[in-house]
Amino acid sequence: MAAALVLASCGGDDSGNGNGEDNGGDAEGSDLSITFIPTDLGNPYFEASNTGAGEATEEFGASLSIVGPQEATPDAQVEHINTAAQQGEDAIAIAANDVSAVCGALNEAREVGIPVVTYDSDTDPDCRDLFVNQASAEGIARGQLELVSDQIGGEGRIAILSATANSPNQNQWIALMEEELEANYPEIELVDIVYGDDDDQRSFDQTAALLQSHSDLDAIVSPTTVGIAAASRYIADSPYAGEIVITGLGTPNQMREYVESGVVEAFALWNPEDLGYLAAWAAYAVATGEIDGEEGDTFEAGRLGEYTVGADGEILLGDPFVFDADNIDDFDF
Incomplete structure (x- = not known):
């Protein structure tokens, strides 16, 4: 261990x-x-x-x-x-x-x-x-919502694929994203929050489960580098490629192939x-x-x-x- x-x-x-x-x-x-x-x-x-x-x-x-x-x-x-x-x-x-x-x-x-x-x-x-x-928690939350809003035209249904249910930074960002959605994004609906436990396979499986539960989903926001890569990998080999927006926080080396293939348009990190x-x-x-x-x-x-x-x-x-x-x-x- x-x-x-x-x-x-x-x-x-x-x-x-x-x-x-x-x-x-x-x-x-x-x-x-x-x-x-x-x-x-x-x-x-x-x-x-x-x-x-x-x-x-x-x-x-x-x-x-x-x-x-x-x-x-x-x-x-x-x-x-x-x-x-x-x-x-x-x-x-x-x-x-x-x-x-x-x-x-x-x-x-x-x-x-x-x-x-x-x-x-x-x-x-x-x-x-x-x-x-x-970065400031407010800046991280606001930045991710700006990214997903730009990519879905300011309206649609989104879900969040987080790390663990007890992760302090993830939970703070999500709470601020919920506040920001209510205040400034009336046409965007957060329909679900799931947890991949910062494990690649579990995050991959949670992506599949999200799309089975929400067939009209427009985007997945993953504020975790493990989650965004796993979600991108699932989308890349599925009929949802080009249909479902994936964004959040990732590293360039993880995400390069998905950006180059068009599965991911933009994401953020420090x-x-x-x-x-x-x-x-x-x-x-x-x-x-x-x-x-x-x-x-x-x-x-x-x-x-x-x-x-x-x-x-x-x-x-x-x-x-x-x-x-x-x-x-x-x-x-």
Whole structure:
């Protein structure tokens, strides 16, 4: 259920004190050891963010361990949090599988001086020191609705293929999409929300089930990279190709063949490598005591420049980017 990969290490005899003492804010350079815990291993999106984290840790000269479950469950993440705390890591960065289920373990780690940075999907603010948000939740929700509205002519029936039912970021985006639909898209009806559990085969099957249940569906919006790729693959080999709009959040390398074949017109995302890169620099800043995680704190994040901590410890990467046939070949992740 677990795998670990040390991506970069520079000098030092130990990666942590390992004895439960408070080591937050004391680590420097090659003495720093950071554990990243994505929602699950083998997910192309998080593989890209792992690459960014590795790039950052090489730059500031620290060791990086990436561990995580094979399936996106909070219980499996708790095991890795506990292990990182027992090993005396200098910081933990986690993309949470549940907003509250991992909080007990995270707060135990913080009690022994290990700062916690969430990225991609947040926990309750009381469970971490910083949250590196890929884009504002409002911007992500609004962007996906703009995409699907443009592609179905501002009216029709849509469904959402999400990740897990407990995914904090997915649920926040969906709630905001529902509000935005009611306020600004009176001719678009959301007829169903289904969950593929960020599993390729289950997402594929849920796509098939959606189309069996809703024969007059116009579009599927999938705010998860696993889901949008699985839905596109199903549509590509079905009579619905060219009839059902697929959009949402995906990576260029996953979606290139579907854009080139015309199955998908446009989709959105931020650069997940930049997200992992920024999360690592944020972990470095708080672990070394450069910042405390208070609103207004500023720190340098390598090639991305200076960032400022906002309310509730949030750091915003930037706005989503739309990929289509005109630009997708300019990107490789």
